[in-house]
Amino acid sequence: MQDPSAHDAHNGKLFIQTVGCQMNELDSELVVAALRKHGFQLTDDITSADTVLFNTCSVREHAEHKIYSALGRLKYSRRRRPQQVIGVMGCMAQKDQKLVFQKAPHVDIVVGTGQLSEIPGLIEDARANRGRHMAVSLARRDATRQTVAASFESYDPLRDPEMRPSAFQAYVRIMIGCDKFCTYCVVPMTRGPEQSRAPRDIVQEVHQLAAEGVKEVTLLGQTVNSYRHTEDGREYRLADLIAAFHDTPGLERIKFVTNYPRDMGDDLLQAVRDLPKLAHYLHVPAQSGCDEMLKRMKRGYTVADYREMMQRIHATVPDCAVSSDFIVGFCGETEEAHQKSMDLVREFRFKNSFIFKYSARTGTKADAIMLDDVPEETKRRRNVEMLELQTEISEEDNAERIGREYDVLVEGPSKTALKSADGEQGPLTQLTGRTRCDRIVVFDGNRRLTGSTARIRIDDCTATTLIGSIVTREFQHAPDGGLPILS
Numbered sequence: 001m002q003d004p005s006a007h008d009a010h011n012g013k014l015f016i017q018t019v020g021c022q023m024n025e026l027d028s029e030l031v032v033a034a035l036r037k038h039g040f041q042l043t044d045d046i047t048s049a050d051t052v053l054f055n056t057c058s059v060r061e062h063a064e065h066k067i068y069s070a071l072g073r074l075k076y077s078r079r080r081r082p083q084q085v086i087g088v089m090g091c092m093a094q095k096d097q098k099l100v101f102q103k104a105p106h107v108d109i110v111v112g113t114g115q116l117s118e119i120p121g122l123i124e125d126a127r128a129n130r131g132r133h134m135a136v137s138l139a140r141r142d143a144t145r146q147t148v149a150a151s152f153e154s155y156d157p158l159r160d161p162e163m164r165p166s167a168f169q170a171y172v173r174i175m176i177g178c179d180k181f182c183t184y185c186v187v188p189m190t191r192g193p194e195q196s197r198a199p200r201d202i203v204q205e206v207h208q209l210a211a212e213g214v215k216e217v218t219l220l221g222q223t224v225n226s227y228r229h230t231e232d233g234r235e236y237r238l239a240d241l242i243a244a245f246h247d248t249p250g251l252e253r254i255k256f257v258t259n260y261p262r263d264m265g266d267d268l269l270q271a272v273r274d275l276p277k278l279a280h281y282l283h284v285p286a287q288s289g290c291d292e293m294l295k296r297m298k299r300g301y302t303v304a305d306y307r308e309m310m311q312r313i314h315a316t317v318p319d320c321a322v323s324s325d326f327i328v329g330f331c332g333e334t335e336e337a338h339q340k341s342m343d344l345v346r347e348f349r350f351k352n353s354f355i356f357k358y359s360a361r362t363g364t365k366a367d368a369i370m371l372d373d374v375p376e377e378t379k380r381r382r383n384v385e386m387l388e389l390q391t392e393i394s395e396e397d398n399a400e401r402i403g404r405e406y407d408v409l410v411e412g413p414s415k416t417a418l419k420s421a422d423g424e425q426g427p428l429t430q431l432t433g434r435t436r437c438d439r440i441v442v443f444d445g446n447r448r449l450t451g452s453t454a455r456i457r458i459d460d461c462t463a464t465t466l467i468g469s470i471v472t473r474e475f476q477h478a479p480d481g482g483l484p485i486l487s
């Protein structure tokens, strides 16, 4: 890492807007941390910013429209601030490349997901020489897998604790890219080939985070349970990696997202059962409940395979909460196929599901060879139907928990509390946290409880939230950082 003092103390104000998944949130956190070391000051006022960055997502059309609209609005602010540098980074930058400059000619820099370390230099170049500056990775068809992989660099510099959204929670990237090539998905193109980071580096990062006070880490990968890396002659899968840092003192909870159904091995499920810091929660997207659709999506499993995986999850970790993703209105989805997806939601009663209307993405196989033949209105109706069904199930599932007690890792004032003067000033306010099964709980308490584990009795619920009250204020922790002891 370069010495911050070697750079200008003041590089002006930086505004960054992030859309998309946790991987993007982590990228933004790391880019901001790097830029702060170069003398940039973060602002949430876009109109006064000297540098504006958009960290973009290409998974859905809507996310791209949002960014192009925001860029359109900046055309006028740029006239007022001719020195302003405007940059587009992330998945849409990698996917659209020069098209970004065509659609938004006032953009100065376009940076793909594999070149984030170049951002400080590119901003400097854009200031010195007006014009277009672009750094992107090779396309998957442009070279061998190895060469393309080398053009996607995992961006994991030293962390800056001040830049984390929460002082005691952190994302840790364990792999980048994807090789599954689901026919609807741009990620294999925008994030490149699947590459797992070395266990040694990940363990070191977790140790550092825990030493800085982080209590919960969420491991990130597009297909996180496909993790595979050979180090010193030993092959590490996800379960081995987690075991390698599980006992880190201070660390209390470990989560990992997103899982790929076909790679849900028994070793990982046994780790979830046996390692006390692992959350009893798995996000495993099903995407459809119809074999024909799964085949068209090239998901690599059938409904029977998914069912077998769910049986293994529940047999190994009986209280494990499972959430899912679904795409409605994919190419060729009949009413019967849609009803099969609805049946799957009924059968597995997911904790929650993220439901998306299909939209064709340039560069994908579905866009190239399939007809986007489900009318928009039908997609909308199926989306609403599935959402209503899932909401009903989530509420019933939450209602079953009323009267029970849970250990809740307290995340801080709830969104509602933050909006009111209460959340700003405290001390007694509405707090939010999560159970080991990743269920959201709100309750009244002192904001000093943030980062600790509290025992909460559930009194009421909505479809998304458990509402409770404190039973025991805090846990004492064993000196070795092991299991909490009830005080």
Ligand code: SF4
Residues within 6 Å of the ligand: 178, 179, 180, 181, 182, 185, 186, 187, 188, 222, 223, 260
């Ligand atoms: S597994 Fe499929 S949906 Fe998930 S990132 Fe890879 S290609 Fe996309």
